Amino acid sequence: MAERTALVTGGAGFIGSHLCDALLARGLAVRVLDDFSTGREENVDPRCEVIRADVSDHDALRRGMDGAEVVFHLAARVTIRGSVDCFEADARTNLMGTLAVLGVAGERHVRRLVFASSMGVYADAGEGQLTTEEHPQEPISPYGISKLAGEKYVLQLSPRLGVEPVALRFFNTYGTRQGYTPYVGVITIFINKLLRGEGLTIFGDGRQCRDFVHVSDIVQANLLAMETRAVGEVFNVGTGRSTSVLDVAALLRGMLRPEASVRHEPAREEELRHAVADVGKARRLLGYEPRSRLEDRIGEVIEYSRSGGEGAR
Numbered sequence: 655m656a657e658r659t660a661l662v663t664g665g666a667g668f669i670g671s672h673l674c675d676a677l678l679a680r681g682l683a684v685r686v687l688d689d690f691s692t693g694r695e696e697n698v699d700p701r702c703e704v705i706r707a708d709v710s711d712h713d714a715l716r717r718g719m720d721g722a723e724v725v726f727h728l729a730a731r732v733t734i735r736g737s738v739d740c741f742e743a744d745a746r747t748n749l750m751g752t753l754a755v756l757g758v759a760g761e762r763h764v765r766r767l768v769f770a771s772s773m774g775v776y777a778d779a780g781e782g783q784l785t786t787e788e789h790p791q792e793p794i795s796p797y798g799i800s801k802l803a804g805e806k807y808v809l810q811l812s813p814r815l816g817v818e819p820v821a822l823r824f825f826n827t828y829g830t831r832q833g834y835t836p837y838v839g840v841i842t843i844f845i846n847k848l849l850r851g852e853g854l855t856i857f858g859d860g861r862q863c864r865d866f867v868h869v870s871d872i873v874q875a876n877l878l879a880m881e882t883r884a885v886g887e888v889f890n891v892g893t894g895r896s897t898s899v900l901d902v903a904a905l906l907r908g909m910l911r912p913e914a915s916v917r918h919e920p921a922r923e924e925e926l927r928h929a930v931a932d933v934g935k936a937r938r939l940l941g942y943e944p945r946s947r948l949e950d951r952i953g954e955v956i957e958y959s960r961s962g963g964e965g966a967r
């Protein structure tokens with residue numbers, strides 16, 4: 655039987671590279687299309703075929719999708735704060751890149767397109783409230799706007815193009831291989847600052863709540879999305895557990911450096927105050943079940959950061 659082939663855009667990045675590993679483990683042939691702007695060669699299993707290109711490069715996308723059954727579209731500029739300053743660049747990659755992927759998926763008769771969306775599409779939620787897929791979608795950042803627009807294009811146009819779409823709204827994802835930048839991933843940022851002997855900066859009072867989901871659960875949802883019959887749907891992917899930024903700071907200081915200082919800066923307008931997923935729909939329709947708990951998996955992220963990203967594979 656011919657090998658099933660998947661294309662993972664952004665496959666050299668944090669989440670994409672873990673997804674590639676899981677697809678290879680299932681016996682699929684895997685292609686990675688990535689411009690390596692934040693992705694790293696060390697993240698990519700040598701068995702993947704790598705296409706180094708911009709996600710809007712139609713010819714590269716054609717090569718990537720030639721004979722591919724499924725496309726996981728994760729390539730994006732992943733920075734909410736950065737999307738305010740660089741809104742054009744955000745839209746160019748996150749929206750126009752998505753439209754390029756969608757068009758070529760239709761042209762190449764890809765069966766399924768799984769789109770990596772974000773909790774950034776939602777309006778703020780009240781304290782203690784879980785965010786369902788029906789929660790108002792009023793993004794407060796350009797990143798959220800481009801992800802929401804990308805989702806809508808994918809869900810609306812895919813059927814006309816003969817492609818089965820599934821959109822997944824990932825919540826705050828953590829795990830090994832997350833790049834350390836000042837903008838993305840509070841867990842990775844705090845760990846790196848503590849290991850370097852620096853203090854922590856918290857925007858606002860720190861009581862803002864997040865749903866920290868381990869990358870293995872995000873991968874699980876993507877694999878389920880590849881096979882589900884619930885096409886044309888959008889799903890939250892999180893854990894349903896609420897953790898405040900203060901809780902994360904306390905946990906990590908306790909594990910690494912209790913004497914580390916904590917400084918507060920004004921809250922960022924473009925960041926949600928409360929975003930905790932209701933994952934009931936993903937449970938019901940995808941059979942998704944979040945398995946990893948923050949307390950159990952945080953140690954591996956510390957070890958990864960301590961080793962300077964060694965042993966990524």
Ligand SMILES: NC(=O)c1ccc[n+]([C@@H]2O[C@H](COP(=O)([O-])OP(=O)(O)OC[C@H]3O[C@@H](n4cnc5c(N)ncnc54)[C@H](O)[C@@H]3O)[C@@H](O)[C@H]2O)c1
Nearest residue numbers: 664666667668669689691692693708709728729730824827
């Ligand atoms: N990390 C999170 O908490 C989170 C939450 C919600 C949604 N997401 C989404 O998940 C996906 C993966 O995010 P990640 O956390 O792994 O980030 P990442 O930065 O590690 O991965 C993004 C990848 O896309 C590549 N890329 C960026 N611009 C590109 C371009 N123009 N052309 C080709 N490749 C390009 C980067 O090199 C990188 O490998 C993104 O779509 C992101 O919006 C992530």
